Amino acid sequence: MQPMKYADLHRNIKIHIITDFFTDLTQKSIIPFMAIYLSVQMGAGWAGVLLTVNIVSSMIAGLGAGYWSDRIGRKKMMVIAQCVQVFALFWLAAANSPWLNSVELTCIMFFLSSLSSGITVPIAGAMIVDVSSEHERHYVYGLQYWTTNVAITFGALMGGLLFDSFRFILFSLVCMESLVTLFILLFFIQETMERTEKTGSVQTTAPVRRNMLKTYGSVLRDRKFMVFFTASVLAVSLEFQLDKYIAVRLKSEFSAQLFHWNISGLQMFSLILAINTVLVALVAIPFSKWMGRFQSRSIMTVGMCLYTAGFAVLAFSNWAVLLIGSAVLLTIGELMYSPVRQVLLAGIIPDSDRAAYMAADGMSYNLAALLGSLGLMIGAVLPSYAMASLYVIIGIAALGFFRRSLRPSAEPSESLRCADAS
Structure with missing residues (x-):
């Protein structure tokens, strides 16, 4: 069996690995430092409450996105989530600009950004499974594991250098990266749900008639x-x-x-x-x-x-x-x-x-x-x-x-x- 190469992968996977690297790089330059920012601005107690709300809300959003992605398509849900991400990051940058300094707007937009990330992660994972074989997945997940760890390392370094004194510049760079990712999703990523549904099996079409509670009940x-x-x-x-x-x-x-x-x-x-x-x-x-x-x-x-x-x-x-x-x-x-x-x-x-x-x-x-x-x-x-x-x-x-x-x-x-x- 020939060893896997990056060029052999499905186009969606190749694009996703690249965009995921830059998304992790920019997101990890913000998220680890938001706890410090919120603690300074609002106190440790309120910061803990807001971060907990963000985590729980993104979890719920991910469950909802997983359900709807299996019904209306991976690409549609990812585009919707990325639009929310671009909107949130634009106003996050604006809320920390030389012309506006709003803690309240920062909290709201960080919340929306967390929801968008919660929606995207399970859908992207499902899309990789849609277009990969078992043999390819060993290589794909190993490559993804490497890019994620490298991105987290350099993202933390970038955040440490820019977050405290150059927050507007940092948020603007993250917003630009998110806008480029949205453009790539719209024009280069292919929908993969049709590939799943072409099996023609009863099991593939039956869950469409189930509501969300029944779907996750069957998971449990x-x-x-x-x-x-x-x-x-x-x-x-x-x-x-x-x-x-x-x-x-x-x-x-x-x-x-x-x-x-x-x-x-x-x-x-x-x-x-x-x-x-x-x-x-x-x-x-x-x-x-x-x-x-x-x-x-x-x-x-x-x-x-x-x-x-x-x-x-x-x-x-x-x-x-x-x-x-x-x-x-x-x-x-x-x-x-x-x-x-x-x-x-x-x-x-x-x-x-x-x-x-x-x-x-x-x-x-x-x-x-x-x-x-x-x-x-x-x-x-x-x-x-x-x-x-x-x-x-x-x-x-x-x-x-x-x-x-x-x-x-x-x-x-x-x-x-x-x-x-x-």
């Missing part, structure tokens, strides 16, 4: 998906431990010398983040090509084991060399498990409700974030070795749920892949 009753959803929540919750319990523990407990340099806990935490970022930037794409040669379930198993082991070590160790090694270990595990998780998800969701399932899957990240916060609370009571044991239990449970969700449908596909190989 889909046992295989809910087992997979549970596995995702558990796996991603470990990632959210990094900047919560692990960061706090290193700050309070860690102090060591590395190559004759004194390193504080915060410096070690920064080094762990840097190792993760650099490794992802350097090896994510060749790694995704290499992983395409192996069974998805095998990659998931090995990746989750490395990922879990890395976090378990970070939870208790104060030896600098071991912490650096565990950072490398969890990054390799993440590079293996994260893109493959997307591939496996695409294989278990029904064609007729792809966007709805993608929207429901997006909820796993919000629940994982909640578990991450709970981990910080539990860590205040339990000793570090107990937290490490808890991470191992969570990782093993996640892997067990992943394998259980794939057991019924994995065997035929594996047989076919073995036959292809022979």
Whole structure:
């Protein structure tokens, strides 16, 4: 089997990867700093309330968008959302211009921008599944994982340089990027829902007659998906431990010398983040090509084991060399498990409700974030070795749920892949 190349992908995917990179780059230059802005302007309490409202509203908007995208088309919903995004970002820039400084207008437009992002994400995910094969998805999700991480890194750097003193310029650049993305959506992206509906199967057309509550009721009753959803929540919750319990523990407990340099806990935490970022930037794409040669379930198993082991070590160790090694270990595990998780998800969701399932899957990240916060609370009571044991239990449970969700449908596909190989 020939290795995948970017030029071999469907036009929609190629365009989406490029636009998604610049969207992530610009959005991540704003979103992480809005909490600071709102706290300064309105107080920490009101800032927390507004950010919570934004998150919950974008989640609800994503569920609605997933439902309607499966009915009226991917492109239509994405264009509507992008129009809202351009409108919101234009007035966000205006509200922070030399001619106008309005905190109230900034809050309203940031809310609309969050709604637009909540609408776009599940639809874009469904569109990728519409026009890709299982073999292509290993490469696509690996490439997407790389571009997202690189964009987040440079976006945070750009925001750090511009947000405080040059907010109008920053918001204007983000608005221009959003306007270009809208132009590309209108004239270059193809509708993909017709491709899904041409199967002619009863399952494809029946859900159109269901309302939203019944649609998501059927998602909740889909046992295989809910087992997979549970596995995702558990796996991603470990990632959210990094900047919560692990960061706090290193700050309070860690102090060591590395190559004759004194390193504080915060410096070690920064080094762990840097190792993760650099490794992802350097090896994510060749790694995704290499992983395409192996069974998805095998990659998931090995990746989750490395990922879990890395976090378990970070939870208790104060030896600098071991912490650096565990950072490398969890990054390799993440590079293996994260893109493959997307591939496996695409294989278990029904064609007729792809966007709805993608929207429901997006909820796993919000629940994982909640578990991450709970981990910080539990860590205040339990000793570090107990937290490490808890991470191992969570990782093993996640892997067990992943394998259980794939057991019924994995065997035929594996047989076919073995036959292809022979």
